[in-house]
Amino acid sequence: MRPRIERVDLTDSVAKREVEDFCHGAGLPKFAPIKGNVLAQFAMRDSENDIGAVARLEIILDHPFVEEVAVRADLRRKGLGKKMVGEVLEEARRRGIRTIWAMARAPNFFRGIGFGEEPDGEFRAEMIEGCEKCPDYLRVCNPVLFKKNIDK
Numbered sequence: 001m002r003p004r005i006e007r008v009d010l011t012d013s014v015a016k017r018e019v020e021d022f023c024h025g026a027g028l029p030k031f032a033p034i035k036g037n038v039l040a041q042f043a044m045r046d047s048e049n050d051i052g053a054v055a056r057l058e059i060i061l062d063h064p065f066v067e068e069v070a071v072r073a074d075l076r077r078k079g080l081g082k083k084m085v086g087e088v089l090e091e092a093r094r095r096g097i098r099t100i101w102a103m104a105r106a107p108n109f110f111r112g113i114g115f116g117e118e119p120d121g122e123f124r125a126e127m128i129e130g131c132e133k134c135p136d137y138l139r140v141c142n143p144v145l146f147k148k149n150i151d152k
Contacts, residue, residue: 003052003080005087008041019043019068022051026070028105035067036060040091044080055084057091057100061126064092066102069109082113089150098151103127105136107144115146 010016019041037059044053053071057064066088071080092100104110107117118124124145131137 003044003046005042005044005084008043008054010038010041018051019054022054022072023068023070026054026072028068028070036065039064039095040088042084042087042091044084046075053080053084055081055088057088057095060101061123063123064097064100066100069102081109085113089148093150098149100148100150102146102148104144104146105141107146110144110146115148118145118147 008015008019010019022043035058039057039059041056042054043051046052051072052075053069055069056067058067059065060067066085069081069084071084089100101118102110102115104115111117124143127145128143131141131143134141
């Protein structure tokens with residue numbers, strides 16, 4: 001069976017916990033709560049039905065964001081992160097969204113898939129509020145704000 005991408009219902013506490021555990025295992029901060037209104041959560045499952053990658057579309061501070069992009073270590077560098085972001089972008093397009101944002105811990109990944117870095121400013125400051133509490137902040141995480149026009 002080929003890997004498949006599915007929508008995850010985050011109102012299902014078991015499914016939500018599975019995604020949270022996966023994200024933490026993939027290196028994202030454990031205590032990172034959902035910051036806004038989740039419009040869609042996606043997971044890629046492998047042939048064993050285990051999660052191999054995730055990404056979501058979330059509205060934060062009235063802006064649409066690609067959030068919580070994570071790929072299992074043994075599946076990295078195979079284009080799955082790009083594929084997951086592509087799924088989020090397609091969902092955004094279906095919803096009429098024309099510009100999408102990302103706050104990246106891995107800025108080179110987002111640069112490589114066509115996102116442009118946004119200059120520091122008030123919006124970035126609002127987005128990273130609370131980051132200083134994370135043990136990874138400015139050690140392995142130096143968040144960069146990106147934006148992408150997704151008009152077809």
